Amino acid sequence: MCVLGSWSALRIAPQAINHDLARGCGPDDEPAEDADAPAESAGAAAGFREVLANPRLLRFAGAVVLFHFANAAMLPLVGQLLALGHPKASALFMSACIIVAQLVMIPVAAWVSKRPTEAGRKPIFLLAFAALPIRGVLYTLSGNAYYLVGVQVLDGLAGGIFGVISVIMIADLTRGSGRFNFVQGAVTTALGIGAALSTAVAGYVVQQFGYRAAFLSLAAVAAVALVFFWLFVPETNPALASDEPAASKSADAAATG
Structure with a gap:
């Protein structure tokens, strides 16, 4: 797969890439008339501090970090439950959990x-946030292996939405700044930190209070993420940005005032 991926990348003609558009330097979604023009033609990129101080971007990052804090530990915990209940077939059921999620994703x-x-x-992103607390609660209702694998459908639903919409929203929030790649890397790093904390905290809760408490705790964090995203993260589509919630407008006014 690595060789095929490298071969595919090398097959892309360099002149087919608009570097200004690729890094979000232009204010519009349409590429510049001269696609072969150097990146500097779109103007200087925004400063890193200016980009990271964007309140809309910070709220978006906070919401997705909470999402991954709630999400990352769920599958490992399910794998542990399957290993406890079906030690001889734990690897098979764990593989089934991953495959089911991918087939839906x-x-x-x-x-x-x-x-x-x-x-x-x-x-559409709210669907992914809503699926996560439901998934956490459903894991506490039964220890049946087939049931636990079936709940992974929600993981595929949330993962498929997140993988597409999160990148589009980052592109919206960084449009015209020239810092799309930097912000995407920064957000991904934050997600990794949230995921690492998720497994550490969930493991502690399991040791102290059991699996049910761990799943309910993760579901509670997911519910907080859902409410936070709903109330404080505005619509990023430029055509619909005027419809952002009042809470988001108030926060932006306070940050800029």
Whole structure:
């Protein structure tokens, strides 16, 4: 797969890449007339501090970090439950959990990517945030292996949406700054920190209070993430940005005032 991926990347013609557009330097979604022009033609990129001080971007990053804090530990905990209940077939059931999620994730991601560009990003992203607390609660209702594997459908739903919409929203929030790649890397780093903390905290809760308490704790964090995203993260689609919630407008006014 690595060789095929490298071969595919090398097959891309350099002149087919608009570097200004690729790093979000232009204010519009349309590439510059001269696609071969050097990156400097779009103007200087925004400063790192200016980008990181964007309140809309910080709230978005906070919401997705909470999402991954709640999400990262769920599958490892399910794997442990399956190993305890079915020690001889734990690897098989764990593989099934991953495969089921992937089989759902692929068509969901394809569906999301084909939505019209004028449609809002936030409503569809809310589905991913809503699926996570439901998934955490469902894990506490039964220890049946087939049931636990079936709940992974929600993991695929959330993962497919997150993988597409999060990148689009970052592109929206960094449009015109020239710092799309930097912000995407920074957000991914923050997600990794949240995921690492998730497994550490969940492991402690399991040791002290059991698996049920751990799943309910993760579901509670997921519910907080859902409410935070709903109230404080505005719609990023430029065509619909005027419809952002009042709480987001108030926070922006306080940050800029």
